[in-house]
Ligand SMILES: Nc1ncnc2c1ncn2[C@@H]1O[C@H](COP(=O)(O)OP(=O)(O)OP(=O)(O)O)[C@@H](O)[C@H]1O
């Protein structure tokens with residue numbers, strides 16, 4: 001049976017959900033959409049049914065959030081509750097039905113970005129955790145990790161600085177560039193403890209697109225094949241192949257334990 005982080009949405013049946021939830025997390029502009037656009041067809045080519053979802057895409061609240069954000073007047077509590085509503089609607093009407101039908105749910109962010117955004121706006125941490133405690137525990141969270149100095153050119157040369165991604169509500173008196181920088185430093189500082197608490201698999205997002213894609217493919221394959229995380233995080237395929245062909249066949253277990 002699937003587990004949540006504490007509470008269960010009314011009427012939600014957590015039994016018989018054979019699909020998998022794969023989360024791609026990371027801050028604004030880090031490269032999540034780029035990876036999801038590669039991962040979805042790759043999974044489909046293997047005959048897997050895939051649903052991709054992401055924040056503000058719910059029928060119930062998606063349009064409302066976008067409209068409300070245009071006004072630049074949303075308060076932090078309203079914003080957080082609006083995001084939670086969007087997530088609850090997608091969980092109930094999109095994610096759980098897809099899991100029941102055995103789909104891979106590939107999600108562009110999950111609750112963690114929403115928590116980070118709420119935490120930098122100084123909402124009470126226990127309240128924030130409790131708010132999102134109805135979320136299903138995913139099968140894997142891949143966190144695309146980057147520093148602000150590497151992030152800035154990526155954003156400058158793509159979408160540019162957006163009001164909310166720059167945390168202008170928090171830093172109205174500095175220019176857009178400085179606001180983005182300060183806000184992203186604050187967000188990244190929230191992701192690190194969340195990463196420990198929720199056992200993210202950290203991916204170095206400073207690498208090129210194809211290297212990240214390769215790493216994600218390898219790790220997602222391991223998740224979908226149900227290999228235990230403790231093993232796949234230490235045994236790399238090349239290590240296993242080398243061990244299998246080595247004359248000292250008695251050593252692979254020790255090699256695995258002392259791996260990187
Ligand atoms: N590994 C990478 N190295 C360099 N540039 C990258 C990399 N991945 C993505 N990019 C570029 O960075 C920009 C942002 O990428 P993308 O839209 O995938 O990010 P995102 O995380 O989905 O952003 P958003 O938060 O706006 O949805 C794009 O111009 C993309 O081509």
Ligand SMILES: [Mg+2]
Pocket residue numbers: 032033034
């Ligand atoms: Mg994107």
